[in-house]
Amino acid sequence: MVGTAGMMPVRAAAPAQGQQAVLASMPQIDAPIALLLDVGSGRVLYARDVHRRFVPASITKIMTSYVAFDLITKGKLRLDQRIPIRRETFRQWRNVGSTMFLPAEAQPTVAELIEGIVTVSANDACVVLAEGAVGSVPAFTKLMNEAAAELGMRDSHFNTPNGWMDEGQTYVTAADLATLSGALMTRFPELYRRFYGHAEMTWGGITQPNHNPFYGVVEGADGVKTGFTNEAGYGFVGSAERNGRRLVMVLGGYDRPNLRAKQSRDFIEWGFAAWEAQPLFAKGTAVGRAAVQGGAARAVSLVAPRALTVTVPRGAKARYSLSVRYKGPLKAPIAKGETVASLIVRVPGEPVHTQPLVAGADVARGGMFDRLRNGMAGMVGL
Structure with missing residues (x-):
């Protein structure tokens, strides 16, 4: 019933003609996959191949943080909880791609690991967090897939918490990523504000920048995640909020990071300038x-x-x-x-x-x- x-x-x-005119003013977007969503209304402002599956690379870490936030909210994980690093994990992920440079003897807190995952895309931190939170990477990816199913992400699957190359076993769509990002922000607003939006991170005496092309350039930018592998190309899920209005965009498949940076900025500025939200x-x-x-x-x-x-x-x-x-x-x-x-x-x-x-x-x-x-x-x- x-x-x-x-x-x-x-x-x-x-x-x-109003909608025709606004679409005619849209900047050039060369990404094969593109989506711009107004979160408050749920309206898709632009969509290109948004249900096409693609390899997300480090964009996977949005779901990693979502699961971590959920465990924290349910009291199953604490921000001040320290997690020792398994020797096998240290050997496997030492200096592999983007890392926090976690030493073998370190016992970082959950908060430090999440900061490393979100701000500097730390592959090592993802695995350490997964193992420390629920015992193993397979147990953690099971939670990732359960969360995806709950959110209605029908065309996504997660086989790894960090998005490292796995012969295509991890895949997403732009539509699913927009759903996930909106849920991350609205279900866990305090944790989102605490961990997202940081331009750099210092840990263990090493300062690293966030590669989000919005930070310091786009007004109201506070997320979400970039990703790159040779297999996936350059992708980006970006978000900004102005006067209570939030836009989320997904771009996938660029072959150059500078083009991704320029066009993503133009894309979201068009969303704020050409469209408006009526209460x-x-x-x-x-x-x-x-x-x-x-x-x-x-x-x-x-x-x-x-x-x-x-x-x-x-x-x-x-x-x-x-x-x-x-x-x-x-x-x-x-x-x-x-x-x-x-x-x-x-x-x-x-x-x-x-x-x-x-x-x-x-x-x-x-x-x-x-x-x-x-x-x-x-x-x-x-």
């Missing part, structure tokens, strides 16, 4: 209510977890309709902040945009009296 809060107001239509609901707004089964309460409010918007060509007004959907009735217990429903945004000529809604309160599992009361109320249509 699917619950719905019905349709909501419709706005005036944006002229078709739908402020963060924390109750958008609707959902029926609850077996709970201490019969219904729960559905709340916007962030500012929800609709994105249109700058200066235009969009025609759209809104509805709320959930699989219902929802079953108790329900935790406040848990994603339990979706806001469906329909814009003529566009794919349906789906944005999350969360429970506005905890709903405990009901006792016998609650079940009797709710059953009686249901019988008389209350």
